Amino acid sequence: MSEPVVPRPKRSSTLAILIAAVALAAAVTAVWLFPRAFPIVSLEQSLTRDIALARADSFFRAHDLAPSGARTAVHFQGNDSLRTFVELAGGGADSLKALVRGRDIAPFTWSVRAFVPRDPHEAHVDFAPDGRIVGFSRTLAESDRRPAITADSGQRLAEFALGGWINDRADRGRLVSSSYETRKTSGRVDRSYTFERVDRRIGGAAIRSEVVIVGDAPAKVRQYVEIPESFRRRYGEMRSANDLLALIAGLGALVIAIAGIVFLSRSARSKNVRWREAMAVGAVIGALTVAAGLNEMTGSWYGYDTAMSPTAFQARIAMAALLTGALTALLAGFTLAAAEAASRQAFPQQLDWWKLWKYRGTREVASRVAGGYAVATIAFAYVAVFYLVTRTLLGWWVPSEVLDDPNLIATPMPWMSGIAMSLNAGVWEEALFRALPLALLSLWVGQRPKRRWWMAAGVVVTALTFGFAHASYASWPPYSRGVEIFLDACFWGVLVLNFGILVTVVAHFVYDLVLFGLFATSGNAAEYHISAAIILLALLAPALVVAWRWRRQGGLTAAPNEARFAAWTPVESVESIATLAPRQSQLLTTR
Helix, strand or coil, X not given: CCCCEXXXXXXXXXXXXXXHHHHHXXXXXXXXXXXXXXXXXXXXXXXXXXXXXXXXXXXXXXXXXXXXXXXXXXXXXXXXXXXXXXXXXXXXHHHHHHHHHCCCCCCEEEEEEEECCCCCCEEEEXXXXXXXXXXXXXXXXXXXXXXXXXXXXXXXXXXXXXHHHCCCCHHHEEEEEEEEEECCCCCCEEEEEEEEEEEEEECCEEEEEEEEEECCEEEEEEEEECCCHHHHHXXXXXXXXXXXXXXXXXXXXXXXXXXXXXXXXXXXXXXXXCHHHHHHHXXXXXXXXXXXXXXXXXXXXXXXXXXXXXXXXXXXXXXXXXXXXXXXXXXXXXXXXXXXXXXXXXXXXXXXXXXXXXXXXXXXXXXXXXXXXXXXXXXXXXXXXXXXXXXHHHCCECCCEECCCHHHHCCCCCCHHHHHHHHHHHHHHHHHHHHHHHHHHHHHHCCCCCHHHHHHHHHHHHHHHHHHCCCCXXXXXXXXXXXXXXXHHHHHHHHHXXXXXXXXXXXXXXXHHHHHCHHHHCCCXXXXXXXXXXXXXXXXXXXXXXXXXXXXXXCCECCXXXXXXXXXXXXXXXXXXXXXXXHHHHHHHHC
């Protein structure tokens, strides 16, 4: 028999309206401030993947660069070193945007590779987003012979390749170095020439072009910025500090994991672990991870090692995807099993994790799902305000980002990676960094004096661990990312203590998937629209399953006592009661 539909108290309705108003205000704030808080690079693309392939084929044919019968692969890439240098030492985000719009050097390129399996000969050509050819290369075998030319003839040929092959005027550069290498196997002489622009510098750094002449033929043109060694050292020190903070936080995560393993082993001996449900959720996350890995196979051909057979290459990718999925499933499953067992003992009045689907039509489940969406919008507003203030007033730095990802949109399922990563982070990280440690702490503290202070300290410590576990992201100062997440994580820890994990799982999933899915808003092709629709459906899935049950039963019901952790009884106890009842009945009858 279904639970009766109970009218919602007026106080609950008022609170729901208040939370909805706060969430709406946060969403508006986030949409308004995000473009101001984060440096976004907008690319004016005149190339598509198909156009890049067609133009590359024409270039290879015109200069006889690619081996006959070659396969092609295309990859969109960014020069992270150049972008970082320009932002930190070359004028900031505005200078990077100006560089992207200009024609001095391309921070982003389309690169097309032509290759033949088991053949060392291959060719590359690079295009700027506006379609200009900005570089190329041809790889020859060590044994290939070419006629030898003099150093002067080689320089003239290098200048011709700059001006005629990629339209880089040789008259605005000067030769700064030259060298040659004689190949032992073939005796071929390969000459290298480096030219430097005399009319333009970027952040005080020279713009250079490296040209390689193999025998009597141009084999490579590469344009680059000679980033000062002093900057590389400073940036390396910053990244080392990022990694050190993440390593320290990783030790905290290791302590949580060890405590969870000890607790899980003890709980398993006492038959107090619900393995089936935890492993089922882990299996779903693992399956999505496998699908995401296989989805990237089409784009992986750009990095294919021609010494390997194509079949072996595909098999290696498939095995890597399966192994990653299996490990992800086991890690998520075991973490969930430990976190659920600990939470069930520590917070018996919270909603039972594995009965949320059954009672998704109750007010308690609906309020926590809605709360998850509200918390996600508040998180977006908070992050936007945080970085707007810190970047404007304190000079903190986060790298510029490009919303569009042509590599992702070229895969069969562009949305798969975002959904898989968001679900894994939302479930596993919330179980590991919040539910498990806070539940274990609550069990350890028990009814000790000053319990509130102990739990408050636990919220702070887990927030520090979670926040600085993300400190490896490139940012300045090195602790900025950790501070940002720490403040938000304290709020999320309090939510877990008071309302359970469902609120933060939904919030974490929604928050991450919105960020991962922004690429779908940056294009007009059908692939972008389909990806946006699927991502939107995934974002709304928690709300839709609640709304569907709400509609089917004509309203929301109150959650019964059996929807809470306290109602769970081990299977052995249920079986023993079931077997004991007939015996008691028989004894009574005989008496």
